[in-house]
Amino acid sequence: MTGARSAGSRTVNTVLGPVPADDLGMVAVHEALLSVVPGAEHAFDVTMDRAEIFEVLARKLTDFREHGGKTIVDSTGMFHGRDVKLHEALSRSTGVHIVASTGMGPEEMLGGYFLTPQTDPPTPWPAERFAELFTAEVAEGMVVPRVQRRAAAGLVVTAAGREGMTATEESLFRGTARTALNTGVAASVRYGSDAVGELDMVLDEKLPVDRVVVGGLDREDAVAAGAAFEVARRGAFVALDHVGLHDEFHVSDRERAELVVELVKAGFGDRVLLSSNAIGVAKGLSGHELPYSYVSATFVPLAKSLGLGEEDARRVLVDNPRHLLIPR
Template sequence: MSSTVHTVLGPVAADELGVVALHESLLSVVPGAEYAYDIEIDRADVFETIAAKLRAFKAAGGGTVVDSIGMFHGRDVRLYENLSRATGVHIVASTGMGPEEQLGGYFLTPQTNPPTPWPAEKFADLFGREVTEGMVVPRVERRGSAGFVTTTVTAGGPTLTDESLLRGVARTAIATGVPASIRFGADAVADLDVVLAEGVAAERVLVGGLDRRDAVGAPQAVAERGAYVGIDHVGSTDDAHLSDAERADLVAELAAAGHAARVILSSSATGAAFGHAGNDLPYETVLTSFAPLLEARGLTASDVRTIVIDNPRDLLAGR
């Protein structure tokens, strides 16, 4: 294992990451919203809004936030660099895209003769370059290395393009050493198996969204395969996801089954959102509100440290 992780300010020793909020977003913009007549994105206000949330996270004991939105939903590498410098919070940015319905037209346009969806190797090349050469700042430059590669599968199950994305993400993880994150569509285990079929080690894969109500049985199955279980809507109170009490029960069940070292917790919080409502939870929600629920269910301080520090560190550290 390498001892460093790609952050927007360069390599950082994995042991210096501290508590990691692994599945969050900093600036979240629905593609095209930046051009809407009724939406104003004031860069100074955006900076101050997100910086205040990062400082609160750091004050609560946080060390690192992973912006897991991928390439085209507001990712702003220069902004993230400045936020990291101003707040002292490490920021890891991600490459990747998906699901198919959220891809821009270029990535849906058949590029072959006869026409077929983008093949996995094209996505792997696109994402891999963002790790090895730097993330693209449109029409200007490459800047900083992505430390995470991610995709989301269509809710009803993978389309042909989604499958190419899953395989492209897996190949990127193999070629570059960064971890792969997949947010499952209809069947978490089936989507994970597509990734594993490419040869990526299960311990380099995070399956997100496993606190969805329709993920019954999937967290245990994913952990048994050796992948990480993403319970990533901590603090949310919507019908599609478990309540925090139910989430805590799930984590306790996984720990009792010997899978504490495969649990990743986060809140899918947004720092600033445009074109959609966003998820205005504090980045420190896991630390301040959820950890006490785990301790009330018998998890030790060591168990909690494993989940909030050791697991994300081990996942992010390049192989």
């Protein structure tokens, strides 16, 4: 068995196999290596030169390592550019641990197969079918198309659209929670329109609250509603995972840094996770062009200037991701 629990309770699944949790070091907990809009690989104007992709990603991972980074979590899930063999080669070449994920979402990014009703009368895919699909990627290894299963996924991820959760997205969230419950890996959910309500949906599946990450909590609407504090109060992890991005939907880095300091002062320092959602190589979409070292090299010093202590900075960058990634 390849799954998380077979390797022992103090190891974490990486693409090169289980590693001791204490070896993870500083973690970039929600990034993307290669991100491909489904179908873009077949477009006439999109090149998929694997040697070039490898070179770009190796350079970025090496920079991350030189700035103290040791582990990166690729949170793209299934079918959006996740390439396990590429990840394996990158990890061997750069010395950076890579934790890959299973899961999918939001609905608008799903392939037609997962949106095709296969029951009579027609209904969306049920949560249990998604759970079976995702659980196998943890327990038996991630699928490499037309080849085999390889390394086990170390996280299960999903997301909902901002317009409000669809029936398929509810199945995804519940299936993600069941996968986490079945395998012991954590569930990472990028909220759509109601961070607390969608957390409650996941918890309705009896998943312990400390095995859940709620992402996207540095969005303007989430910050205005105080969602990060309510999610942390419940006991889930709070992911401010668009560090470096300031657009119509997300707050500025200064506002993020102030939020981090406020969360720590409120006693929630052990619930905070930081990441950039940076995309190393993007195909068919606009890349979020930031170095993977941005959080530690640029953002954390800003937060320290606003009152974040050294011990709390280490907790956010090292301790909290480690606790999240150890299967329970």
